Amino acid sequence: MTSPRIVEVRQAILSKNDLAAREQRQVFRDAGVCVVSLVSSPGAGKTALLGETLRRLTPRYRVAALVGDLATDHDAVRLRESGAPVRQITTGTVCHLDAEMVRRALADWDLGALEFLFIENVGNLVCPASYDLGEDLRVVLLSVTEGEDKPEKYPTIFATSDLVVVTKLDLAAAAGYDDALARRALEAVRPGLDVLRVSVRSGAGMTDWLDRLVSARARKRVASSPV
């Protein structure tokens, strides 16, 4: 038997997802919709933040949401109370959303009628990091109750996100949350990463967060308008 032949490949293992995400990004650009994905560990408050965000944005903007969940549609049901259209992606045993799932879920939606689309990923700080969804802004949530060193334990997700939102600020004192420690941990894995602090319950920081979304949309419109 001869020795094996080497076939050079050099291709990303997730190139199918990368390609689907690129196509999706173009679809979003053509439709003029600003797409924001939310990732965090389970229970960090993605659904609470998203619900309040939808509630506050719906009077002024046309918004919708996609929600990934392993098994239930509880989050989608909760979010529909905001009045915004919400669709569930049930992933079964898959621990993350991918670009193809997003494409399928949006197939019959008129994206041109939307100004913001939110995508709530499955609660997981590991797997979603590898899958580009074509979003404009990837936002990672860090709740004050889960430990300031989370960024150092899950560096990939923090290093691939565009913005950190520290949630449940109303519980900071009770949880003994040390903001300086959290900032140091974030700075270690992604120097210069933008950090906001919010409490959905008290409303603290919500204005900053909404301003950030509106300016992300404005930036996108400038970037994608024909010259």
Added chain:
Amino acid sequence: MHELSIALSLIELATERAQQADGGRVEAVHVRIGALAGVEADALRFSFEVACRDTPLEGARLIIEETPIVVFCPRCQAERTLQAPRFECPACGGPTPTLVRGRELELTALEVQDDVPADR
């Protein structure tokens, strides 16, 4: 754990590329994983072995090259290799926000045995 999803994508890609190269049986699959790819080499090895069963890649070895995080230090004006995902320059201690390499998750090469036909 998404290494099983990654392994399935890897097997699909490797099978396609082996067919395109008119190869026989795939004996080994070479991949490169950056330290910031978010993929555990051991979990991928385990998933690969399981997911290969009853595919043309069954029995192929998975050879993983793990590559470190490389950043650009603006103060030193040089690329620096990090030993851990802490983005500070090992030489000057300054912050190094620019990632040069470290997120690779790549099929680099296949070893194919042309004397042995592919299973299917």
